[in-house]
Amino acid sequence: MKPSLPSRPPGFVYKSNKLHVEKIAASDLARRFGTPLYTYSATTIRERFDIFNRAFGKVPHTICYSVKANSNLTILKMLVKLGSGFDVVSGGELERVLVVDKKAAKKVVFSGVGKTAPEMDLAIKSDILLFNIESESELELLASRASKLRKKPRIAFRVNPDVPAETHPYISTGLREHKFGVPITDAALLYAQAASTEWLEPAGVSVHIGSQITDVAPFNATMERVADLVRGLRAQGHNIRLIDGGGGLGIAYRDGDTSLKAFEASAKNYSAALLPPLNSLGIHLLLEPGRAIIGPAGALLTRVVYSKKNGRKTFVIVDAGMNDLIRPALYGAYHEIVAAEPRGTGAETVDVVGPVCETGDFFARDRELTHLEEGDLVAILDAGAYGMSQTSNYNTRPRPAEVLVEGSRAKVVRRRETIKDLLGPER
Incomplete structure (x- = not known):
């Protein structure tokens, strides 16, 4: 046989x-x-990164690889050479990126519901690209740390669009009963509060609805809601120029096709779901694949x-x-x-x-x-x-x-x- x-x-x-x-x-x-x-x-990592990157080649974008998926230093170094940025969810993950290349901090987004003051200080001093804020209390602490350090970090709120995604409940993150993000209905007030502080710069909107999602329809529905929010925030005078679309694109663990040809089709379907709602906004898109690249x-x-x-x-x-x-x-x-x-x-x-x-x-x-x-x-x-x-x-x-x-x-x-x-x- x-x-x-x-x-x-x-x-x-x-x-x-x-x-x-x-x-x-x-x-x-x-x-x-x-x-x-x-x-x-190594060849598979490199080829999957390139395929994902090409799928979004028509729009300004940065791939911010999700460090939590696999944080090995050699793999992170490979990704730096490919032009990747990074999505981190802890000070330890940021330290890994800095060990690999301190300049890579300028392509780092920092997510997570429980950032501590020391983690914030490290990220502020490193001049990361974007903080994804997930609560009003976090906003207040970050403003305090920024004031003390006399630096003005760029921020986005991670909004919760309440879009269901077919995935395991432990890795679904986009519903109102989950711990992540802030209600999208509260966003306008929170951005106004952020803009009123001297030491924070509202620059983007962030969203992430879950992991291991293979049906791209929820991504499209999410971006429709995010696009409406961006238009509203701009009308209120906020200079929103970044959208962090999160990650979550799944792979075929069972009875599926994980060949490069199949992944190319999957990545194209993903981009076709995300991009249309954003066409007229002139934004820079941030993407956070992890599993899709390394799995x-x-x-x-x-x-x-x-x-x-x-x-x-x-x-x-x-x-x-x-x-x-x-x-x-x-x-x-x-x-x-x-x-x-x-x-x-x-x-x-x-x-x-x-x-x-x-x-x-x-x-x-x-x-x-x-x-x-x-x-x-x-x-x-x-x-x-x-x-x-x-x-x-x-x-x-x-x-x-x-x-x-x-x-x-x-x-x-x-x-x-x-x-x-x-x-x-x-x-």
Whole structure:
């Protein structure tokens, strides 16, 4: 039986019955660097960024990659070289951007509902592009910090358009019952309040309705409401010249096509939804893709430790756990799981689980997979986004190494943690 993958980026293909990350066999990577192991295709990252960027080429725009999706420094440096800006949601993420390139701060937008005074100070001093303000209290604190530092940061309010989006409730952010943003009906008063302060410059409007959205209609409805708001704010004398459209464009985790051709069509559909309401406004558009760029570019390699039966259930126990990839446990998320070197001996229905002491420690339940034996290597695909960035040390488990592959070269971009690393901060 010849192994095959769902339509994938060119970074993950079978050659001579072996799964390859670009030109290197996954089994070779596992032997060299151990498992669990995050692997990324540099070519896929670069090509997906370029495709997304071209989709908005007709309008002034800046891609502000969502750092929370994957914050590895080497990947951030790659994106800087491609001309990317960044969306950050913490002072720590901003520090990562500054380590990579201090000049990149001028393309940073700072989102998040709980910015602290020290985080604000760092961002003000770094002269970031835009603060996305999410409450009146945050407005007051930012004005106070700006006054103390004698600098005038550019701001936008993240408005909540109350547009529903079909996605998991944990990553839906655009409804009135969510913690994010301010009601769009309150925006006029809040912009007037901001403009009355000496040390804030209202410059934009921000919106973000959620993550992993595959139907573009909600994006269009959102931009219609944002465009109306911008016209109203300009009529009141505010110089609104930036619109932050957020991120949220999803990928096909299950039974889908994540090839570059499919992504090009998806990105074009996304731009066709966002742009028409903004045509007459003459604005600069900010975009915050994360998963759409990095998701299909990564895979988690893990080795089968044991296989066992409990009654009618067959469990394949691997050396990665929910601390290494929490999405299935947290969201019930689906990831394709494939053998690195398929045996061609038929399929069986199994649960793929980890060693963590939780029933929720699973990667797949009742999944039909090619027969796997102890010692076999498997790849959990589309793990480039919200994989390593959500890892933990639960059960005192060191986090995996990360390897970036480009052609026939593999570079460790984060070494595997050791127990010494984990115990070091403790007294």
